[in-house]
Amino acid sequence: DIQMTQSPSSLSASVGDRVTITCRASQAISNFLAWYQQKPGRVPNLLIYAASTLQAGVPSRFSGSGSGTDFTLTISSLQPEDVATYYCQKYNSAPYAFGQGTKLEIK
């Protein structure tokens, strides 16, 4: 089965910083990669699909890139409301594995 590995597992940054989270698949998955944001006590929310397409309603400071095995989620200017855990998920075929998550905090 394909494994999804995120880095870092946690991250602390200042408001206004540019933040990058990476996700690596153990085998190529084309662009079948989604990013989810989960705020404390809340349901995961789809941010980006097809590796780089922003879901409707998601602020434009979020962006995604990559294809094949290496993917990134970037927040161009970190805001206080971005405190959350971020997960990548492959969805080309089952098993639809998630990365282990990246917990983002404000410094």
Next chain:
Amino acid sequence: EMQLVESGGGLVKPGGSLRLSCAGSGFTFSRYSIIWVRQAPGKGLEWVSSISTSSSYMNYADSVRGRFTISRDNAKNSVYLQMNSLRAEDTAVYYCANLAPVNFDPQAGLWGQGTLVTVSS
């Protein structure tokens, strides 16, 4: 309003059974594969099981294969997860969701609010 609503969670003893339900509304339920995802307390998201649109394909995580069974009834816009031989490590919030889209699709990437399953004696 598009939504998925889970039900059926609760407290069960080790070795017991539960049946979770996931009801969809406000979108074309039969067009989407449905997945179950769980999140143990303080842990990350774990894909559990999935079922294709016409029930042709059903898949399970190694951790639940042989104990959990997924099914769907498109006439009732519902998916079910029958959970048998439950263990303490199955304790989690269980979410149902449809997968993220390939192209623009406002009905995709939808998650329910989750239902808590607690396995304890």
